[in-house]
Amino acid sequence: MRYHLEFADLWPYWPQFLAGAVTTIEFTFVATVLGLVLGIVGAIARRSGTAWVRVAAGGYVELVRNTPFLIQIFFLYFGLASAGLRLPVFAAAVLAMVINVGAYTTEIVRAGIEAVHPSQIEAAEALGLSTFQIYRDIILRPALERVYPSLTSQFTLMMLQSSITSQISAEELTGAANVIQSITFRSMEAYLVVGLLYLLLTLLLKSGFWALGQVLFPRRRRLGTAL
Amino acid sequence: MGGLSLNYFLYLLQGMGWTVALTLLAFALGGLAGFLVMLARISPVPAVSRATAAYVQVIQGIPVLVILFIVYFGLGILEIDVPPLVAAGLSLTAYTSAFLGEIWRGAVEAVPRTQMEAAECLALTRWQALRDVILPQAVRIATPPTVGFLVQVLKSTSLASVVGFVELTRAAQVINNSTFQPFLIFGTAGLMYFVLCYPLSLWSRTLERRLNVGRR
Amino acid sequence: MSAVVRLRDVHKSYGAVEVLKGVSFEVASGEVVAVIGRSGSGKSTALRCINRLERIQSGMIEVCGRRVDDAALDLRALRQEVGIVFQSYNLFPHLTIEQNITLAPRRVKRMAQREARELAAEMLAKVGLSEKIDAYPEQLSGGQQQRVAIARSLAMSPRVMLFDEVTSALDPHLTGEVLRVMEALAKGGMTMIVVTHEMGFARRAANRVIFMHMGRVWETGPSSILSNPQTPELKDFMANEL
Numbered sequence: 119m120r121y122h123l124e125f126a127d128l129w130p131y132w133p134q135f136l137a138g139a140v141t142t143i144e145f146t147f148v149a150t151v152l153g154l155v156l157g158i159v160g161a162i163a164r165r166s167g168t169a170w171v172r173v174a175a176g177g178y179v180e181l182v183r184n185t186p187f188l189i190q191i192f193f194l195y196f197g198l199a200s201a202g203l204r205l206p207v208f209a210a211a212v213l214a215m216v217i218n219v220g221a222y223t224t225e226i227v228r229a230g231i232e233a234v235h236p237s238q239i240e241a242a243e244a245l246g247l248s249t250f251q252i253y254r255d256i257i258l259r260p261a262l263e264r265v266y267p268s269l270t271s272q273f274t275l276m277m278l279q280s281s282i283t284s285q286i287s288a289e290e291l292t293g294a295a296n297v298i299q300s301i302t303f304r305s306m307e308a309y310l311v312v313g314l315l316y317l318l319l320t321l322l323l324k325s326g327f328w329a330l331g332q333v334l335f336p337r338r339r340r341l342g343t344a345l
Numbered sequence: 346m347g348g349l350s351l352n353y354f355l356y357l358l359q360g361m362g363w364t365v366a367l368t369l370l371a372f373a374l375g376g377l378a379g380f381l382v383m384l385a386r387i388s389p390v391p392a393v394s395r396a397t398a399a400y401v402q403v404i405q406g407i408p409v410l411v412i413l414f415i416v417y418f419g420l421g422i423l424e425i426d427v428p429p430l431v432a433a434g435l436s437l438t439a440y441t442s443a444f445l446g447e448i449w450r451g452a453v454e455a456v457p458r459t460q461m462e463a464a465e466c467l468a469l470t471r472w473q474a475l476r477d478v479i480l481p482q483a484v485r486i487a488t489p490p491t492v493g494f495l496v497q498v499l500k501s502t503s504l505a506s507v508v509g510f511v512e513l514t515r516a517a518q519v520i521n522n523s524t525f526q527p528f529l530i531f532g533t534a535g536l537m538y539f540v541l542c543y544p545l546s547l548w549s550r551t552l553e554r555r556l557n558v559g560r561r
Numbered sequence: 562m563s564a565v566v567r568l569r570d571v572h573k574s575y576g577a578v579e580v581l582k583g584v585s586f587e588v589a590s591g592e593v594v595a596v597i598g599r600s601g602s603g604k605s606t607a608l609r610c611i612n613r614l615e616r617i618q619s620g621m622i623e624v625c626g627r628r629v630d631d632a633a634l635d636l637r638a639l640r641q642e643v644g645i646v647f648q649s650y651n652l653f654p655h656l657t658i659e660q661n662i663t664l665a666p667r668r669v670k671r672m673a674q675r676e677a678r679e680l681a682a683e684m685l686a687k688v689g690l691s692e693k694i695d696a697y698p699e700q701l702s703g704g705q706q707q708r709v710a711i712a713r714s715l716a717m718s719p720r721v722m723l724f725d726e727v728t729s730a731l732d733p734h735l736t737g738e739v740l741r742v743m744e745a746l747a748k749g750g751m752t753m754i755v756v757t758h759e760m761g762f763a764r765r766a767a768n769r770v771i772f773m774h775m776g777r778v779w780e781t782g783p784s785s786i787l788s789n790p791q792t793p794e795l796k797d798f799m800a801n802e803l
Contacts, residue, residue: 121422184496184542185535186503188514193535196527240614241651245665245717246640255664260655281408285507292411305418313407313415320406337655337697345654 125307131298138294139315145290146277146323149215153276154269156216157223158258164228175224182221187282190214195286211283211290219276226268230261263335264345270327277323278316291315349533353520360516361537367502367512370434372495375441382446387453389471397446404443409501412436417508433505441498448494452487453479489553496542496549503538513537564623565590565721565752566611571620573606580606582776583620588721588754593747595763595784596756598773599798604756607773608723611754612643625720641669644714645723648730650706652698652713658685659694662713669717684712688742704735708742721752728759760787760802772798 128135163175182190194217195210205213234257242256262269284293291312299308332339349357385397404412416439417432456479464474506515517534521527566588573581580603588594598604609615610622613629613636622629625642652661662684663677672680685691688708690701698706707727714722724743728736740762747753747766757763763770764784772780772795780792790796 121424180543180546181535181539184500184546185538186500186514188503188506189517189531189535189538192514192518192521192527193531196521197531200525200527237647237649237651238653241647241653243636244612244614244640244643244645245713246637246669247665248637248668251668255668256653260653263655278406278408281410282504284410292408292414295411295414299418306415306422309411309414309418313411316408316411317403317406335655337657341697341699343699 123307123310124304125311127302127304128298128307128311131302134294134298135291135311135315138289138291138312139319141288141290141293142277142280142319145212145215145280145283145288146273148212149219149276149280150273152212152216153219153223153273156220157227160220160224161227161231162253164224165231179221179224182218183225187214187218187279188285190218191283191286207283207286207288210286211280211288214283215276215280218279219272222272223269226265226272227258227261229268230265231257233264234261260345263338266331266335266338270324270331273327274320274323277319281316291319349526349529353524353530354533356520357513357516357534357537360511360513360534361541363510363512364499364502364514364538365541367430367433367437367505367510368495368499371437371441371502372498374434374438375498376445378438378442379445379449382442383449383453386446386450401443401447404439405447409436409440410504410507412439413504413508429505429508429510432508433502433510437498437501437505440501441494444494444497445491448490449483449487452483452490455486456482485556489549489556492545492549492552496545499542499545500538563590564588565592565625566754567621567623568607568611569621571607571610571617571622573603573610573615573617580776581610581617584773584776584778585620586771586778586781588752590720590752591750592768593751593753593766594755594769594771595767596754596771596773597758597760597763597798598779602773603776604773605725608645608725608754608756611723612640612645614645637669641717642720643723644717644719644721645725646707646710646714646727648726650698650703650710650730652706652710654698656697657694658690658696658698658701658709661698661709662716665713665717680716681712684716685709687715687745688712689738702735703731704738707731707739711739711742711746715746721754722746724753724755724757726756726758728757758802760799763787774798 160175160179163171164179166172166175191210191214194214195205198205198210238256239252242252247255280290281292283290284296287293289297295308295312299305302308337345382397382401385393386401388394388397413433413436416436417427417429420427420432460478460482461474464478469477502512503514505512506518509515511519513534517530521530524530564587568587569585571581571584572579584603584607586594596604596608606615610617611624611629613634617630620630624639627634627639629639653664656664659678659681662681663672663674666672666677666680667674682691682694685694688711690705690708690712693701693705693709698709701709727743728739731739736759740759743753743755743762744766755762755767764787767784770782770784770786771778772786772792774794780786780790780795786795787799790799
């Protein structure tokens with residue numbers, strides 16, 4: 119018996135697909151912003167002069183990077199629920215994503231910071247800049263410019279990874295497909311459609327990050343060279 | 346909260362064994378396919394290299410979980426009764442092939458062009474030059490990120506739980522469904538993953554440091 | 562004339578190695594002092610101690626009435642009075658020339674952006690690089706970058722300028738443009754301490770020369786000592802320089 123792919127059955131469900139895609143975008147946006155903040159804090163903590171801060175930040179990074187995201191979500195969502203803290207799915211999903219991507223971002227930002235030559239900091243000190251100003255203007259800005267490509271591909275991976283939050287019934291794109299296929303029994307078609315939508319989202323995200331980079335880093339835009 | 350009974354622990358250990366098995370399977374098959382992807386990407390025939398680039402873009406632009414569903418339900422449509430292991434193995438192979446193909450292409454392209462020119466001037470064929478001159482040098486460059494990617498594959502095998510393959514994550518879910526001690530169960534499973542992944546991460550980092558020292 | 566910079570019996574060690582073994586000298590307002598000596602003689606270290614890029618173990622350093630060796634020193638206040646130019650320029654690669662120059666005036670002195678831009682233009686005119694205001698450091702030659710570094714320091718209107726072998730990293734044909742800027746500064750009355758290998762500059766522009774040897778001030782005097790050294794070590798040094 120030959121099976122015919124039948125996409126027409128899915129057509130009535132386009133609002134659900136769209137809603138799922140929008141949720142995926144929301145997850146990605148929030149997790150990117152908070153994950154970057156966490157990554158910057160983590161990177162600074164990993165270079166802290168206080169030993170326990172350094173060790174704690176290092177432990178966080180290694181634990182997160184060496185365990186599956188799915189286990190992290192289950193641990194957080196079901197674990198907190200068993201302890202009496204019932205997080206809304208949206209919050210649990212985003213929290214897990216932020217914790218996860220924050221660990222990767224920590225390492226990326228740290229690499230960027232370590233590439234800033236100590237003589238740059240010395241020059242800034244000699245000009246009378248404060249520690250905070252030096253961190254912001256002389257260390258973080260060029261560090262972020264330098265690692266921007268790695269950062270954006272990490273955030274793109276995270277967008278794809280957000281599909282895993284469907285396993286705690288988050289209604290993002292994959293979650294939407296799970297629901298729709300259970301109603302229509304058009305499983306293959308439903309996942310092909312979201313696969314295509316993810317591809318589009320990936321392209322969208324990559325172009326978005328590229329455009330943002332053009333705005334944020336005028337030096338790179340004008341000279342086209344790496345820092 | 347009671348401890349983890351020995352039976353449950355053994356069940357988790359068994360799941361851990363399947364996790365390792367699935368990782369090795371996906372890595373071996375994905376490595377083979379990845380090698381072909383790499384060859385096709387550096388092919389002088391534009392159609393071949395472009396088609397492969399598209400393949401890589403597609404695989405890297407879709408979540409592994411969705412690839413898994415497509416393969417799982419796709420095979421179902423063909424009315425082949427697929428064990429979850431096959432569906433998981435196939436989708437992880439596809440995922441691995443795209444990433445390893447790209448990592449290895451990068452390594453090959455990191456070997457200075459002059460090496461290829463020198464080899465060609467010695468009248469080696471393209472394949473001979475690749476095999477005897479380029480690849481041996483590329484392997485050194487490729488080893489650290491390849492070991493690093495092995496960690497990604499290992500973690501990705503947890504997704505096989507979704508189609509009912511009883512590896513470590515599925516085993517943990519099964520136990521948690523009857524005991525409902527998520528912190529303990531998923532914490533233990535997480536530690537088991539850590540025990541598998543962390544040495545690989547360390548090894549990858551050591552290799553990379555050694556490579557950087559060698560280059561200086 | 563009052564002393565702007567005063568060092569008395571300064572000792573400095575890196576671990577077991579003592580690089581400054583009791584250095585004393587004074588620099589008066591408006592004076593241009595050339596510090597010469599072999600590499601390892603301690604001349605750069607002495608310079609870096611003056612704006613406390615290096616801490617000293619014992620002795621006293623005073624700059625514009627501030628005790629630099631005092632742990633409670635207001636470091637940022639000191640650094641507004643002391644400008645330094647490094648051998649490796651150390652421009653900020655991610656900022657334009659204008660932003661390199663205006664960063665400290667805006668951040669430290671809270672200068673308004675427009676005022677800072679005018680200041681940058683004025684400083685760049687002084688070093689002859691007005692047309693480069695919107696360029697990035699990597700678009701400039703080494704000599705041009707070093708002139709920008711001088712302008713960047715000048716923009717904070719320091720009371721004394723330190724120069725740490727500022728032409729050593731430059732190709733010989735680029736040193737002239739930097740030295741000319743420094744000579745013009747000297748003529749304009751800037752107090753300058755210049756660690757250098759350029760004997761020509763020392764002869765032309767310096768009021769006084771300090772020859773350092775093995776962590777000590779070995780010989781000091783007007784630039785004429787270069788032609789007429791009193792100690793065998795300076796004689797030896799000058800012979801090798803030629």
